[in-house]
Amino acid sequence: MTEIVMVRHGETELNREGIFRGRLDVALNDRGRSQAERAAAALADSPLAAVYSSPLRRALDTARPIAARHGLSPVADPALDNIDLGAWQGRKKTEVERDEPDLWRLWIHAPERLAIPGGETLAAVRDRAVARTRELSNLHEGGRFAIVSHRSVLKLVTGALLGLNVDAFWRFYLDNAAYSVIGRSDGVYTLLRWNENCHLDERVIEER
DSSP, rough: OEEEEEEEEOOOOHHHHOOOOTOOOOOOOOOHHHHHHHHHHEEEEEOOOOEOOSHHHHHHHHHHHHHTTOOOOOEOOOOOOOOOOOOGTOOOHHHHHHHHHHHHHHHHHHHGOOOOTTSSOOOHHHHHHHHHHHHHHHHHSSHHHHHEHHHHHHHHHHHHHHHHHHHGGGGGOOOTTOOOEEEEEEEEEEEEEEEOOOOOOOOOOOOO
């Protein structure tokens, strides 16, 4: 079986403040750095052949301690970058909900139909990230590798590999620095673990 370990990046101040991040290159906060170390410790006992990461700093800084436990350096991969949220990047979610109620309703109830001005659709994120994940699965067939990315990317990849449509986006929840595992055997992808967070202590509950 091929195993894909998927890790969401650690906490940032924008997570705590309820601000849309998108492609903003924000750093981990103190708790986020601690979470990255805890995730690395939780994943230390099972070998990893490689660690791939979104090129954004918060993902790379989560990936580095994970990779180091296995004598590796993370590989930055643009296909694993976060969704481009266009005009929503850097704005409080409560502000978007107040000022753009029609788009906000789509975000909550029909995200597959949402096109944020200047941004990327969920389908576009899914297509680029899933294609790369399948390539990496072939490259590491029979082995175990990690992907460190963002909640939107990881939820869309998981849904697609399990045969779900983009409208399943809100059926998955991910904590900062939690990890999940997908296995592939005979071309079939199976969810083995989801949102493993026992290595974490206090965390931001971020539903939307």
